[in-house]
Amino acid sequence: MSSEQRKAFPFSEFEPKWQDVWEAKKAFRTPNPGDADFDASKPKYFVLDMFPYPSGAGLHVGHPEGYTATDIIGRFKKMSGFNVLHPMGWDAFGLPAEQYAIKTGTHPRVTTEKNVANFTKQLKSLGFAYDWDREVNTTDPGYFKWTQWIFLKLYNSYVGDDGKAHPISELEAKGLSREEIDSRRLAYVSSAPVNWCPELGTVLANEEVVDGKSEVGGFPVERRPMRQWMLRITAYAQRLIDELDGLDWPESIKLLQRNWIGRSEGAEVKFKVAGSEETITVFTTRPDTLFGATYMVLAPEHRLVDSLVSEEQGTAVEQYREKASRKSDLERTELAKEKSGVFTGAYAINPVNGEQIPIWIADYVLMGYGTGAIMAVPAHDERDFEFAQKFSLPINIVVIDEIVPGRGAIGKGEWLEKALVGEGFAVCSPIASIPGGVDINGLPTPEAKKKIAAWLEEKGLGKGTVNFKLRDWLFSRQRYWGEPFPIVWEDGSHRCIPESELPLMPPDLADFKPTGTPEPPLSKATEWVKYSATATRELNTMPQWAGSCWYYLRYCDAKNCERFVGEAAEKYWMGGGKPGGVDLYVGGTEHAVLHLLYARFWHKVLFDLGYVSTPEPFQRLVNQGLILGEDGQKMSKSRGNVVNPDDVVRDYGADALRLYEMFMGPLEQVKPWSMKGVEGVYRFLARVWRLVMEVDDEGVWSVSAALQDVPANKQLTKALHETIKKCGEDIEKLSFNTAISQMMVCTNAFTGAEVKPASAIVTFLKVLSPFAPHLAEELNARIASKFPALAVQGLLSDAEWPKYDPAALIEDEVEIVFQVNGKLRDKARVPVQATKDEIEKIALASARVQEFMEGKPPKKIIVVPGKLVNIVV
Structure with a gap:
């Protein structure tokens, strides 16, 4: 940037000044119900950013895109007479901070505090209108006390027949045993197959594993059973689907959520194991194809594998299971991969025809989905078809596209080139009839499904049911840097600590490195581990998701020491009923499934228990598009295309950065960065500056002589009121780029006028204020120095949004x-x-x-x- 460009207007002189003024005056402090200055007559508007993880790298230019969008609409709503809640905080627990601490030998609390300070400085340098009195940090004991408290609510709750959470005390009152109660808790213990990373010394969630390696570090990950805390999110699966309908979210995000939950209607079918009293239950969405089941497949981890495997197959099965344990779920279910498997040596009996079918194990079947066992119908399932072809297993067609008179059952169809996966008509006369058998020949698929499901239930061989792909939430991590569980163990049983002992602080460990074994780092704090003479503390910590599940609620009442959120504050800011919730939630698509799903689950539990007043946390959701480098590639250090917002603010000013990020294109679109584009909006802001200011030969700026106390002519009045109208409408629609275009048109109209009407320009500055707040405040103050009666007294951000005159538009x-x-x-x-x-x-x-x-x-x-x-x- 040349020295001439730097002289376009002195942003570096007034931008920090106004940031200091806003902070000193607490200009964006938002009173709560009960505060002396709270105005209950105003409507509320809760606008929320997905709070950042404060990494050591600081902000990049992708962060301010969403933050600027929420800042504009928050400022606009404040000027439009709303009580606006626009907070900021930090999602600061988690694996990245811990790994950095391990590499550097610095305690993660030290690095986290340093990173938070840097992020805060950067955000304040951009002039965002946050209520900093409501700042939250998930690592603050005053915050994670309530994260632990919510966990205790989950631990002490169960889901009743009405599909809602109830206190566990109801089960205790019924005299249920401890085992029965524990089996129904929303937070429970399970020995589940998990992704274990020996190098990181922790369990990883599926989303933290890429191609069989840890996302952080790229270390090998293996599957192994371990004792873990789980949250019973599956009990809410149907509600999590159904209650999406009333939300103002992008349909693509709703679809992702529905697919992740994965509702399937079908039937559970019981297969007896030949020569045994054992039965294997499978779930199928196509019970009408039962007559075509020619083999069965179990997940390698299925509990029956050890008892089923024959002596001849023992070695092959053990070797296969060991290989499968080193694969991620994604690798195992990848459609393109070559199918693999091993015969166990055992057989099951098909309940509809009495035929014996071989039982195999294969890694494309997951223990975490359905029952961990499938009936394989290779004629009508692509994966089963490929498996059957590879291992020369029978392929029997039992569904055809149309009925062919006299054709009947097809029998063994070795000629089949690919699986017939669509619906059609059943052609499945029993090969071996059984007493009281079922005949669905000739029925279309929907009718055949119903008839065979009813027959299975009548015979005690199964039942129609609904299944979900969603698995219970694995909630344990073998890390130091996370919330400790408020749980102790004694005599092999777990119990919660009293709420009066919260927050449960983590021990101040000097050696917080993983042990290299499943024993978590907290085990090193021997004195901390001892809860009493006979009880020890839980050694796992909660995942990073825990703190981010409910932070929006804490913003409503961040300083409350008696409750996670005050009742009056929650009811006001969250809407107190349907649809309710955060009015606008803006963030990236990387959280399109898990964060939103987990937050909705926790919120619904709190709603059922009467702690919150709305059934959903986020009413409107918008995902901002990714900002690419100037080369059109995703920004990364390795490509050398990362743009530091600090550099842009230094050379062009915060207002130019804010304005450019909104002018690049529609908020939701992916857009490449362009420094020429930054220069363009910088020149526009300079033109606005020169509507009010002029510079002398010595470089001293003063109010322009052309600025006068005169009314605007018809043309300027029309341009101004068109701008008020369009910008107000565009802000509501989050169409910020078109609003900026309109302001450019209006500025050009004022620039062309020989005499600048001061009052009209002040009105224009009110419209500009949410977008370029520093410049608008400065020019209003300059006008006030010459025409006190025409300018806004005090802060321009406190002014009312101007109303357009329809007559002026004619x-x-x-x-x-x-x-x-x-x-x-x-x-x-x-x-x-x-x-x-x-x-x-x-x-x-x-x-x-x-x-x-x-x-x-x-x-x-x-x-x-x-x-x-x-x-x-």
Whole structure:
């Protein structure tokens, strides 16, 4: 940036000044119900950013995009008479901070505090109107006390027959045993197959594993059973689907959520194991294809594998299971991968025809989905088809596209080139009839499903049911840097600590590195571990998701020491009923599934238990698009295309950065960065500056002599009121780029006026204020120094949003083009209501028209009202 560009306007002098003024005056402090300055007559608007993880790298230019969008609408709503809640905080627990601490030997609390301080400085340098009195940090004991408290609510709750959470005390009152109660808790203990990373020394969630390696560090991950805390999110699966309908979210995000939950209607079917009393239950969405089941597949981790495997197959099965343990769920279920498996040596009996079918194990079947066992119908399932082809297993067609008279059952269809996965008509006469069997021949698929499901239930062989792909939430981590569980163990049983002992602080460990074994780092704090002479503390910590599940609620009442959120504050800010919730939630698509799903689950539990007043946390959701580097690639250090917002603020100012990020294009679109684009909006802001200010030969700025206490003419008034109207509408629609375009048009109109009407410019600055708050505040103050009665006294951000005058938008004049012999010679503005004769007289009176008529009388005059006059001579 050249020195001349730096002189365009002195942003570096006034931007920090106004940031200091806003902070000193607590300009954006938002009172709560019960505060002396709370105005209950105002409507509320809760606008929320997905709070950042404060990494050591600091902000990049992608962060301010969403933050600027919420800041604009928050400032706009405040000026429009709303009580606005616009807070900021830090999602500061988690694996990245711990790994950095391990590498550097610095305690994660030290690095986290340093990173938070840097992020705070950067955000304040951009002039965001946050209520910093409501700042939260998930690592603050005053915050994670309530994270632990919510966990205790989950621990002490169960889901009743009504599908809602109830206190566990109801089960205790019924006299249920401890084992029965523990089996129904929303927070429970399970020995589940998990992703274990020996190098990181912790369990990883599925989303933290990429191609069988840890997302952080790229270390090998293996599957192994371990004792873990789980949250019973599956009990809310149907509600999590159904209650999406009333939300103002992008349909693509709703679809992602529905697919992740994965509701399937079908039937559970019981297969007896040949020569045994054991049964294997499978879930299938196509019970009508039971007659085509030619083998069965178990997940390698299935509990029956050890008892089923024959002596001859023992070694092969053990070797296969060991290999499968080193694969992630994603690798195991990848459709393109070659199928693998091993025969156990055992057989199951197909309940509909009595046939024995071989039992295999294969890693494409997951223990975490359904029952961990499937009936394989290779003629009508692509994965089963590929498996059957590889291992030369029978393929029997039992569903066809249309009924062919006399065709009946097809039998063994080795000729089949690919699986027939669609619906059709059943052709499945039993190969071996059984007493009281079922015949679904000729029925279309929907009817065949119902008939066979009813038969299975009647015979005690199964039942129609609904299954979900969603698994219970694995809630344990073998890390130091996380919330300790408020749980102790004694005599092999767990119990919660009293709420009076919260927050449960983590021990201040000097050695917080993983142990390299499943024993968590907290085990090193031997004194802390001892809760009593006979009881020890839980050694796992909660995942990073825990603190981010409910932070929006803490913002409502961040300083409350008696409750996680005050009742009056929660009811006011969250809406107190349907639809309720955060009015606008803005963030990236990387949290499209898990964060939103987990937050909705916790919120619904709190709602059921009466702690919150709305069934959903976020009413409106918007995902901002990714900002790419100037090379069109995703920004990364390795590509060298990362843009530091601090550099942009230094060279062009915070307002220019804010304005450019909104001017790049629609908020939701992916957009490449362009420094030329930054320069363009910088020049626009300089033009706004020069509407009010002028500079002398010494480089000293003062209020321009052209700025006067005069009314705006009709053209300027119309341009101003068009801008008020369009910008207000565009902000509501989050169409910030088109609002900025309109402000540019208006600025050009004022720039072209010889005399600048001060009062009209102050009105324009009110519209500009949410977008470029520093410049707007500074120019209003400069105008106030010369015309006190015309400017806003105090902060411009406290002013009311101007109302447009519909009458000012009505066009009472129109520009008419004057032609002589079809060539443009002049133009003039004439009244809209002017008659043809009046327009003709105005055209003939034009000196330019007379010049080109050369004194000749007109042969013909053509008048097109509102457009042109053509004089033929």
